Amino acid sequence: MFERIFGFPPSVVASAPGRVNLLGEHTDYNQGYVLPTPLPYQTELEAAPTESLEVYAENFREHKRRALGQPRQGDWLDYIAGCIWVLHQHGYRVPGLRAYVRSQVPMGGGLSSSAALEVATLRALRALYQLPLDDQTIARLAQEAEVAYVGVRCGIMDQMASSLGRLGYALFLDTQSLESRLVPLPEGYRVVVVDSGVPRRLAESGYNTRRSECEAACALLGVPSLRALSPADAPRIEALPEPLNRRARHVLRENQRVLEGVEALEAGQVARFGQLMVASHRSLRDDYQVSTPELDQLVEAELRHGAVGARLTGAGFGGATVALVPEGAFQRFKEGVLQDYPQARFL
Numbered sequence: 001m002f003e004r005i006f007g008f009p010p011s012v013v014a015s016a017p018g019r020v021n022l023l024g025e026h027t028d029y030n031q032g033y034v035l036p037t038p039l040p041y042q043t044e045l046e047a048a049p050t051e052s053l054e055v056y057a058e059n060f061r062e063h064k065r066r067a068l069g070q071p072r073q074g075d076w077l078d079y080i081a082g083c084i085w086v087l088h089q090h091g092y093r094v095p096g097l098r099a100y101v102r103s104q105v106p107m108g109g110g111l112s113s114s115a116a117l118e119v120a121t122l123r124a125l126r127a128l129y130q131l132p133l134d135d136q137t138i139a140r141l142a143q144e145a146e147v148a149y150v151g152v153r154c155g156i157m158d159q160m161a162s163s164l165g166r167l168g169y170a171l172f173l174d175t176q177s178l179e180s181r182l183v184p185l186p187e188g189y190r191v192v193v194v195d196s197g198v199p200r201r202l203a204e205s206g207y208n209t210r211r212s213e214c215e216a217a218c219a220l221l222g223v224p225s226l227r228a229l230s231p232a233d234a235p236r237i238e239a240l241p242e243p244l245n246r247r248a249r250h251v252l253r254e255n256q257r258v259l260e261g262v263e264a265l266e267a268g269q270v271a272r273f274g275q276l277m278v279a280s281h282r283s284l285r286d287d288y289q290v291s292t293p294e295l296d297q298l299v300e301a302e303l304r305h306g307a308v309g310a311r312l313t314g315a316g317f318g319g320a321t322v323a324l325v326p327e328g329a330f331q332r333f334k335e336g337v338l339q340d341y342p343q344a345r346f347l
C-alpha cells in the first residue's frame with residue numbers, strides 16, 4: 001500500500017499491538033501494579049526516511065503533512081508527530097518520516113489504540129535511523145509523547161503492555177520500578193473482550209479528576225504516592241473526606257488484588273483469579289466510580305453466562321469489558337450475553 005501511495009517501496013515495516021488490562025486499574029499513575037495482556041490486533045506502519053512528516057492513515061483515508069517542530073493540532077497525526085518530537089527532546093537525530101499506517105486495534109474503546117500507534121511509530125523510527133532504543137525506553141518515550149505532546153496525562157501501563165507484552169502472557173508490571181515479568185495465561189480459558197457499544201463519555205475529564213483526587217489524598221496522608229499505602233493505613237484512609245477515602249481505598253486494594261492475582265495465575269487457581277476480577281469491577285463501580293450502568297449490566301450478564309471473572313477494562317466511563325471464559329463454554333456464553341445485552345460487540 002505504501003508503494004501505491006508514495007510511488008516507491010517502504011524501507012521498513014513495524015507494528016505494535018493494543019492491550020487489554022486483566023487487573024490493576026487506575027493504579028499506574030499511582031506508582032502501583034498492573035496486569036495487562038496484548039491483543040492479537042496490531043497497528044502497522046510501512047515507513048521510509050524523509051525530511052518532513054507525511055502520513056497516510058488507512059483507517060481515516062486521510063493524507064496529512066506537518067512541518068517538524070509544529071505544536072499538536074488535536075488530530076491522529078499528533079501521536080506520530082509526538083514520537084518525533086520526543087526523540088528530538090532526547091537528542092536523537094530523526095530527520096523525518098513518510099509512512100502508511102493501518103490499525104486493527106478498535107479505536108476509542110479503551111484498548112490502547114493510541115499506545116499501539118506510538119509504539120509502532122517508535123519501532124519504525126528505531127529501524128529507519130538505527131536508534132539505540134530498547135523496548136522499555138520505547139515505552140517510556142511513547143508515554144512521554146502522549147503526556148507532553150498530545151496532552152493526555154496517561155500512566156505507563158498501555159505503552160509498556162504494547163512494547164513488552166507477549167501474546168498468551170500477562171505482563172505483571174510494577175509501574176514504580178518498571179520491573180516486569182511475563183505470567184502465562186491459564187490454558188483452556190479465553191480472554192474475551194466485549195465492547196459495551198457505548199462510547200466513552202467524559203473519559204478525559206473524569207480521568208484527570210481521578211488523578212487530582214489521588215494527589216489530594218496523598219497530600220492529606222503525607223505519602224509520595226498511593227503506592228506507599230499498606231493495609232495498616234486503612235484507618236487513616238477511612239478518615240479521609242469523601243470521595244478521597246474511596247479513591248485511596250480502591251488503589252490500595254487494587255494493588256493487593258494484582259499481587260494476589262499473579263499468585264493465583266501462577267498456582268493455576270483460575271476461579272480465584274476470576275473472583276479478583278469481579279472484586280476489581282465492584283471497586284471501580286463503587287469506590288473509584290468510573291463504571292457506567294451499561295458496563296455494570298454487561299459484566300453481570302457475562303458472569304450469569306459462564307465467565308469465571310469479568311470487569312470493565314481501561315479507564316472506564318464506557319468502552320469495553322474483559323472476561324475470562326472456559327473454552328468449552330464460549331459459544332453458550334456469547335449467545336447468553338447477546339440475549340441479555342444485544343448491543344454487545346465481541347472482539
Ligand code: GLA
Pocket residue numbers: 024025026027028029110154155156157158314315
Ligand atoms: C488509561 C490510561 C492508563 C491507565 C488506565 C486506567 O488506559 O492510558 O495509563 O491509567 O487508563 O487503569
